[in-house]
Amino acid sequence: MSFWRAAPIANTGPALHAITVEGLSYRFGDQVAVDNVSLSVEPGEVFGLLGPNGAGKTTTIRVITTLLPLQSGQVRVLGLDVSRTKMRVRRSLGYVPQQLSAEAALTGRENVTLFARLFDVPRRSRRQVVDEVLEVVSLSDAADRLVGTYSGGMVRRLELAQALVNRPRLLMLDEPTIGLDPVARSSVWDRIRALVESDGMTVLVTTHYMDEADQECDRVALMHSGRIEAVGTPDELKAALGPQATLDEVFRHHTGGGLIAGGERLSDVRRSRRTAGRLG
Amino acid sequence: MSVAHAAPPAASADLAFRVEPSPLRLLLSRIATLCVVELQKLRHDRTELVTRAVQPALWLLIFGETFSRLHAIPTGNVRYLDYLAPGILAQSALFIAIFYGIQIIWERDAGILTKLLVTPTPRVALVTGKAFAAGVRSTCQVVVVLVLSAILGVNLTANPLKLLATVVVVVLGAAFFSCLSMTIAGLVLKRDRLMGIGQAITMPLFFGSNALYPLALMPGWLQVISRINPLSYEVDALRGLLINSADHLLLDFGVLIFAAGMGVCAAAALLGRLAR
Numbered sequence: 001m002s003f004w005r006a007a008p009i010a011n012t013g014p015a016l017h018a019i020t021v022e023g024l025s026y027r028f029g030d031q032v033a034v035d036n037v038s039l040s041v042e043p044g045e046v047f048g049l050l051g052p053n054g055a056g057k058t059t060t061i062r063v064i065t066t067l068l069p070l071q072s073g074q075v076r077v078l079g080l081d082v083s084r085t086k087m088r089v090r091r092s093l094g095y096v097p098q099q100l101s102a103e104a105a106l107t108g109r110e111n112v113t114l115f116a117r118l119f120d121v122p123r124r125s126r127r128q129v130v131d132e133v134l135e136v137v138s139l140s141d142a143a144d145r146l147v148g149t150y151s152g153g154m155v156r157r158l159e160l161a162q163a164l165v166n167r168p169r170l171l172m173l174d175e176p177t178i179g180l181d182p183v184a185r186s187s188v189w190d191r192i193r194a195l196v197e198s199d200g201m202t203v204l205v206t207t208h209y210m211d212e213a214d215q216e217c218d219r220v221a222l223m224h225s226g227r228i229e230a231v232g233t234p235d236e237l238k239a240a241l242g243p244q245a246t247l248d249e250v251f252r253h254h255t256g257g258g259l260i261a262g263g264e265r266l267s268d269v270r271r272s273r274r275t276a277g278r279l280g
Numbered sequence: 281m282s283v284a285h286a287a288p289p290a291a292s293a294d295l296a297f298r299v300e301p302s303p304l305r306l307l308l309s310r311i312a313t314l315c316v317v318e319l320q321k322l323r324h325d326r327t328e329l330v331t332r333a334v335q336p337a338l339w340l341l342i343f344g345e346t347f348s349r350l351h352a353i354p355t356g357n358v359r360y361l362d363y364l365a366p367g368i369l370a371q372s373a374l375f376i377a378i379f380y381g382i383q384i385i386w387e388r389d390a391g392i393l394t395k396l397l398v399t400p401t402p403r404v405a406l407v408t409g410k411a412f413a414a415g416v417r418s419t420c421q422v423v424v425v426l427v428l429s430a431i432l433g434v435n436l437t438a439n440p441l442k443l444l445a446t447v448v449v450v451v452l453g454a455a456f457f458s459c460l461s462m463t464i465a466g467l468v469l470k471r472d473r474l475m476g477i478g479q480a481i482t483m484p485l486f487f488g489s490n491a492l493y494p495l496a497l498m499p500g501w502l503q504v505i506s507r508i509n510p511l512s513y514e515v516d517a518l519r520g521l522l523i524n525s526a527d528h529l530l531l532d533f534g535v536l537i538f539a540a541g542m543g544v545c546a547a548a549a550l551l552g553r554l555a556r
Contacts, residue, residue, distance in 0.1 A: 028556075065398045067555045087400045091300070095398040101391030105321040117313040118399040120301060146324060162395070 016079050018043045018170050018202035019064060024073035026059050033059040035226035037073075043169070044200040046192070048213040051223035052255060057206040058098065060223070061174050064204070065095050078170060091119065094163030094171045098178060100155045102162070104148035108139055111147060112161050119166035133161040137191055153184025160191055171195070173205040177212060185209075189216055214247040222254045229254040300400070310401045314409025322416060332417070333424040336372040340365065340428050353493050358523060365434045366518035367491030369425040370511055373418035373450050377457035378482050380414050381465030381474050388554045389471070397555050403548040407462060411544060414458035415451035422450050435523065442521045445529075449521065452536040453514035457485075459543025466550025491515050510539040 019041040026034040034056040041047040049057045062068040063082065064075055070083040077089045102111045112130045121129050134143050137157035147155060156176060163171060176192070177185040189212065195201045207213055213220050214234045221231045230237055230250070238245045241253055301309065322329075340361070347353060348360040355363040387393040396406055426443075429436055437443065465474050486492075488502060489511040495503055506512045517532035 062555070067394060067397055067552075087300070090398055091400045093398065095395060097391040097394045099389070099391030099394075101395050103317075103321065103392060105324045106317070107324075110317070110320055114313065114317050115399065118310065118396070118401055120306075120309070120400075159395075 016043070017041060017076070018045075018078060019047075019204060020074070020076045021060070021064070022074040024060065024063060024070075024075060026056075026063060026068065026071050032226050034063070037223075037226070037228050039221055039228060039231065041202060041204055043202050044196065045218040046196055046203045046205065046216060048217035048220040049204065049206045049223060050208065050210070050213050050220050050251065051206075052208060054225075055223040056226040057223055058174055061172055061204070061206060065093060065172055066090055091166065092168060092170065094166065094168035096156075096159045096163050096171070096173045096176055098174045100152060100159070100179075102147045102150075102155050102158050104146065107144050107146055108134065108150070108154075108158050108161075109143040111158060112143075112165060115162040116165040121165055129165055133164045136164065136195075137161045151184070153180050153187060156180060156184065156188050157191060160188070164195075168201070170202045170204065173203060175206055175208075177207065177209065185212070192216070210246070210248045210251055220247075222251060224255040303402075306400070307402050307405055310405035311408045311412075314401075314405055315412045318409055318413035318416065322413070329417070329420050332372070332376060332421060335375065336368050336421060336425050337428055339368045339371070340425070340432060344368070344432070353497070355494065359435070361432060362434050362523050363519070364492065365425065365429040365436070366522050367489075367515050369422060369446075369450065369518055369522075370453060370489075370515045371486055371491050372421045372425065373454045373514075374457050374485060374511060375482065376417050376421065377414040377454040378461050378478050378485075379475075380410055380458035381461035381463075381478070382471055384410060384462050384465050384551075384554065385469070385471045385474060393551075394555055397552070403551045404544060407459060407544050407547045407551060410462060411455035411458050411540070412451075414454040418450045418454035419447050422447055437522050446518060446521050449514060449517045449532070449536065452533075452540050453510065455540040456510050456536065456543045459540065459547040462547035463543065463550055466547060466553050469554060485509060485511050489515055510535060513539075 017040045019039070021037055021039050024034055024037045025032065037056070037060060049060065051057050059068065063070060064077060066082050066086045066089050075082045078092055080089050080092070082089050102108075103114075106114070109130060112133060113126065116126045116130055131140070134140050137160050139154065139157055139161065142150065142154060147158065150158065160176075171192070173192070177188055180188065192203060192205075193216070196203060205217070217234060219231065219233050220237065222229045222237075232240075234247050237250045238247060241250050300306065344361045344364045347364070351360070353360055353363075384393065393406075397403075426436065461474070461478060464477055468474050468477065488505045489509050490506060491511065495506055495512070498506060513532045513535040517529060517536070520527055520529055520532070
């Protein structure tokens with residue numbers, strides 16, 4: 001596992017944040033998706049960005065990963081300015097989008113090798129790196145099967161392997177467990193935990209499963225309508241509300257009670273309301 | 281790539297990953313990588329190649345044989361079926377390439393494109409990889425159409441250099457039309473809209489070219505359209521290479537290379553919009 005020493009970057013001081021976001025706003029036309037958000041993620045922590053669909057989590061992640069241009073505010077990733085050093089930011093992160101996004105027409109190994117090439121992993125160590133990351137996510141045996149035959153949990157783990165080929169010090173995971181069954185969910189979290197514990201990797205994760213956030217995140221930020229309503233450790237946030245409060249209740253408290261049990265269900269409600277509205 | 285960071289000391293080994301190759305090297309390396317991936321995808325799923333062969337076969341067998349018998353279209357001392365074969369080759373490549381934008385939108389919806397855009401990869405390389413894939417699929421059509429034509433007794437060249445040039449022309453044409461499609465994809469952003477536009481422009485591109493009949497037969501306004509239609513230059517080059525003596529090959533190649541280059545740049549410039 002020597003491979004899993006997260007790569008040092010020159011002039012890394014102890015004070016360097018993994019991510020700093022200051023006064024970030026993003027609008028799509030006249031719709032404000034992110035409204036003056038500031039946050040910082042410390043090296044080695046698992047930071048959860050929580051909120052219902054439409055809260056602005058994905059937009060925030062997309063600005064941090066350079067997928068969206070910086071409209072206003074300042075964003076630094078591992079000390080790098082995302083608006084001025086896009087390529088270097090991309091080179092230093094691992095990113096897993098919301099969708100299950102591996103190429104179904106390629107084998108698991110081919111999928112990972114593609115990313116090893118795209119991150120300039122030198123040819124002579126490429127095979128070894130690919131084997132190692134496949135091992136880390138327990139896909140060595142299935143590596144030469146087409147991804148079309150994988151289960152959802154396996155695809156997610158494969159994507160994690162793809163995101164690890166460049167030995168990122170920061171992993172950005174957008175709803176990593178959405179649509180997975182409970183067993184697959186915990187197996188994905190086991191890998192993430194292992195990476196954080198053995199290598200001090202920093203993880204920024206969005207989720208709307210409150211139980212996961214409570215269990216897995218060192219700190220969380222609650223996002224609602226493009227704003228951050230509260231930041232802290234899950235315990236701090238719960239204690240602030242009352243002795244027996246759950247994170248779910250904290251969440252409901254900060255988002256105006258709109259959430260029932262998880263954002264996914266909220267979006268279902270919204271969708272059915274919209275459909276009902278359209279049908280009269 | 282490996283040459284650049286030969287034998288780094290163990291302690292700084294992981295830093296090697298963050299050394300950036302020079303921009304030109306990066307671009308060429310990424311284009312090669314993405315082309316290899318397209319070939320791998322094709323190797324795992326070949327059914328498409330077979331189904332794609334049906335349409336040109338129908339055009340040559342039904343339309344070609346019938347119109348050859350009618351003698352309705354004057355093509356000089358060249359038999360109409362001979363005249364038609366290069367046109368059908370260009371058309372079948374066009375039909376493949378013009379829907380490549382749908383694939384890009386599909387890859388966006390599936391998160392694949394999003395993930396690629398977060399790697400240190402120039403957008404031009406992503407577009408070139410797709411254009412190459414369209415070219416490879418179209419090259420398979422070259423084989424299909426040439427074999428069919430030979431069976432139907434079309435008088436084709438057997439000169440290997442000319443056949444090689446034929447492949448190059450088809451690849452360039454496919455690159456342009458796939459980039460046109462990806463450019464439109466970057467503008468309309470939705471699969472169904474692109475489907476509509478693709479269908480709306482395919483037939484005008486096809487009929488507004490010299491694929492089925494000579495330029496001289498067209499009314500003046502259509503001749504103008506045909507002259508700015510890259511498909512006409514593709515057909516002209518193919519006809520020159522496969523059937524006649526090549527007359528304006530230099531112009532044809534020039535137009536096709538220029539069009540493909542412009543297409544790659546336009547599609548690459550709009551690719552980022554798909555990630556929003």
